[in-house]
Amino acid sequence: xxxLNQSPQxxxxxxxxxxxxxxxxxxxxxxxxxxxxxxxxxxxLLIALYKAGELTSNGRLTAQFGITRKDSFLNISASIPSDVxxxxxxxxxxxxxxxxxTFGQGTxxxxxx
Amino acid sequence: xxxxxxxxxxLIKTRxxxxxxxxxxxxxxRSVSWYQQTPGQGLQFLFEYFSETQRNKGNFPGRFSGRQxxxxxxxxxxxxxxxxxxxxxxxxxxxxxxADEKLFFGSGTQLSVx
Numbered sequence: 001x002x003x004l005n006q007s008p009q010x011x012x013x014x015x016x017x018x019x020x021x022x023x024x025x026x027x028x029x030x031x032x033x034x035x036x037x038x039x040x041x042x043x044x045l046l047i048a049l050y051k052a053g054e055l056t057s058n059g060r061l062t063a064q065f066g067i068t069r070k071d072s073f074l075n076i077s078a079s080i081p082s083d084v085x086x087x088x089x090x091x092x093x094x095x096x097x098x099x100x101x102t103f104g105q106g107t108x109x110x111x112x113x
Numbered sequence: 114x115x116x117x118x119x120x121x122x123x124l125i126k127t128r129x130x131x132x133x134x135x136x137x138x139x140x141x142x143r144s145v146s147w148y149q150q151t152p153g154q155g156l157q158f159l160f161e162y163f164s165e166t167q168r169n170k171g172n173f174p175g176r177f178s179g180r181q182x183x184x185x186x187x188x189x190x191x192x193x194x195x196x197x198x199x200x201x202x203x204x205x206x207x208x209x210x211x212a213d214e215k216l217f218f219g220s221g222t223q224l225s226v227x
Contacts (some may be wrong), residue, residue, distance in 0.1 A: 042218035048208030094212045098168040099161025
């Protein structure tokens, strides 16, 4: 079945540093989504990408939809302590995969003040 | 606008019992999807409902079932609980068009099976 490989698995950074994480797939997706999950909560949608090559920003977050449609990356600039959490990429095939997202394994981000 | 609401937040059951979880989607959203999250398997898709019909299903045994009501609220049922069913169960809602969808998740129900 489809699998998403997300890297790195974890990151320990200092406040103010930039962060980069990415996802690769063996299959093509029509939509890429990036979520953040904090302990005891559900994933919160950060950015949605719909077109190959698309680059989208949301505040200090920037994400890109790879031109092959098999990868995506997320950058966080000037990290702050509240960025701590688990970041997930998710891909979806539009049209028939109703409600079905394929998730990466997650990147655990720790930010030291 | 209220988000996705899941009840209860926590449940403790014993093996062999059954459990029902509830999800109220964002107002105007007609699609509800269910996911199971465990440390070992991550987030796994269970099924999706739209207009009271199941449109998509993941690879879970028949003990896992769901339904959707005319107001788009959804319930998920797990019968004959096993220890391995302990997980965070998440529901997500979306408009349901099937294209360029954004799925919004609730806070989940943490199920512990003893």
